[in-house]
Amino acid sequence: MRRVKLTFAGREVEFADREAALRQLERVAERGNTHPLVMYGPEGCGKTALLRQARAILEEYGYHVVYVDPLAREVGEVLQFTPSIRDIVLDVVRLIPEPYSRIVDVAISVAGHVMRKLSRPKIAVLMDDIFQAVGVDKAEQYVKALLNLIEYPPSAYEKAVVLVTSSEGVTAERVGRHRWADMYVMWNMARDGFAQLYEQLPGPKPSLDEAWRLTGGSPEMLIRLFERDWDVDGVVLSVLGGRRLDDLIGDLDHDGKRILEEAVWDPDVLRARETAELRRVLAEKNLIIRVMLREPRLWVDVPPPERDPELGIGRYYAWQTPLHREAVRRALEVTGP
Ligand SMILES: Nc1ncnc2c1ncn2[C@@H]1O[C@H](COP(=O)(O)OP(=O)(O)OP(=O)(O)O)[C@@H](O)[C@H]1O
Ligand SMILES: [Mg+2]
Incomplete structure (x- = not known):
């Protein structure tokens, strides 16, 4: 082929x-x-x-x-x-x-x-x-x-x-x-495929482990980091600004902010019924994705791991990439309680 x-x-x-x-x-x-x-x-x-x-x-x-x-x-x-x-x-x-x-x-x-x-x-x-x-x-x-x-x-x-x-x-x-x-x-690329793309990039560059931890296997995020000379903060701020996460958070009430804070650590808190509206907004802004069931027949290529808290992947919901999650965390920090 x-x-x-x-x-x-x-x-x-x-x-x-x-x-x-x-x-x-x-x-x-x-x-x-x-x-x-x-x-x-x-x-x-x-x-x-x-x-x-x-x-x-x-x-x-x-x-x-x-x-x-x-x-x-x-x-x-x-x-x-x-x-x-x-x-x-x-x-x-x-x-x-x-x-x-x-x-x-x-x-x-x-x-x-x-x-x-x-x-x-x-x-x-x-x-x-x-x-x-x-x-x-x-x-x-x-x-x-x-x-x-x-x-x-x-x-x-x-x-x-x-x-x-x-x-x-x-x-x-x-x-x-x-x-x-x-x-x-x-889903994003699995580790081996991601490594093949990472290898194509000239140095100096962070280790493969670090690139994986930052991007969760997203080729696009790898490109963005590379183009910004691995300025992680710069990429995080561009996600934050591009999606107007400060506005999104400004529109939340106290409970909404609390749930979002918890979701940064564990996206599965978004399973709760009372989070339906927040979940909808996060999906619409392309921040989270529902990943329930790792049945390979429901996936193109291979599904993400069952759970990977470091990459922001829960059993039911996942952050699109760790950088998306970091942008939300940062926006929460900037907007305050
Ligand atoms: N399997 C692959 N092999 C080589 N390069 C890849 C592969 N998958 C993606 N890329 C490269 O990674 C970048 C992002 O991929 P692509 O544009 O296909 O993503 P996408 O899911 O279509 O993004 P969007 O949601 O913005 O439409 C592109 O530069 C693409 O060429
Ligand atoms: Mg596309």
């Missing part, structure tokens, strides 16, 4: 590790999906990287792939496709007014046209972080449209695969309450 090239901290690297996820993707490619598969996980854990690798695998299995990345920096990257369906894509793009503002609709339409024009094709629709682009309120609607494509195709196909990624904290609840999609959680 070809491993795709990715950019990591300004360097070209090969897609690293994630062996279990690659096997899962091969199984998907062999069988096709009966439902869209939605993968969500911590910001910067490697969802886009995996989706790019998925494209390569699916093409190796003979799929015509439509790949949508609405938030891509280059216009040319917003809609990508296997060269075999170039004419069909261009026809659809011509038909739809302002295609780039409705890129998700365009991709669904392309898939329909491919089914109609080619004889029993293998077709894959890959969508990266579309809920941010279409609006979280429309997430369910789009997942349903993708399910319809599989269940009521405009014409017969041999196999179809629909993969959607999301970094939106509310995805699991919104999409997960229907039968319309299979939801999977993806």
Whole structure:
């Protein structure tokens, strides 16, 4: 299997590790999906990287792939496709007014046209972080449209695969309450894969143990630390400022602050019923993730450990990375009791 090239901290690297996820993707490619598969996980854990690798695998299995990345920096990257369906894509793009503002609709339409024009094709629709682009309120609607494509195709196909990624904290609840999609959680990198990325970075740098303890295996956090010359405080403050954690905490009453303080030490205190609102806000701000059940079948790649208090991973809830947790701790300190 070809491993795709990715950019990591300004360097070209090969897609690293994630062996279990690659096997899962091969199984998907062999069988096709009966439902869209939605993968969500911590910001910067490697969802886009995996989706790019998925494209390569699916093409190796003979799929015509439509790949949508609405938030891509280059216009040319917003809609990508296997060269075999170039004419069909261009026809659809011509038909739809302002295609780039409705890129998700365009991709669904392309898939329909491919089914109609080619004889029993293998077709894959890959969508990266579309809920941010279409609006979280429309997430369910789009997942349903993708399910319809599989269940009521405009014409017969041999196999179809629909993969959607999301970094939106509310995805699991919104999409997960229907039968319309299979939801999977993806965690940060496991230690070996993380070590491979760490090795690519030039020194001076902290030890691998220290980098792991700080990032919990998040490739994105590793990049951020590297780019700031390992200024941990700087990264913590950027998370704090970017998410306006001081405002979040300012809005809490005395009990809310107390629970949050406890959650810094043990995220599982957020299980309690009276913490529902705080939990919702923390998930929406992409600070925590529900990680209940380490059943490998519910995860993309490998689940996080059962519990790892040092990394902020509880049995039921986990901080997205130790740096997210540290930003919350710092914000509590700054805002005072
Ligand atoms: N398996 C991997 N091998 C090599 N590089 C990786 C791997 N996973 C992630 N990266 C790199 O780490 C960085 C963050 O990964 P990526 O952008 O895929 O995360 P993400 O989950 O899509 O983030 P976001 O939530 O912001 O969309 C990128 O530079 C990416 O190329
Ligand atoms: Mg991404």
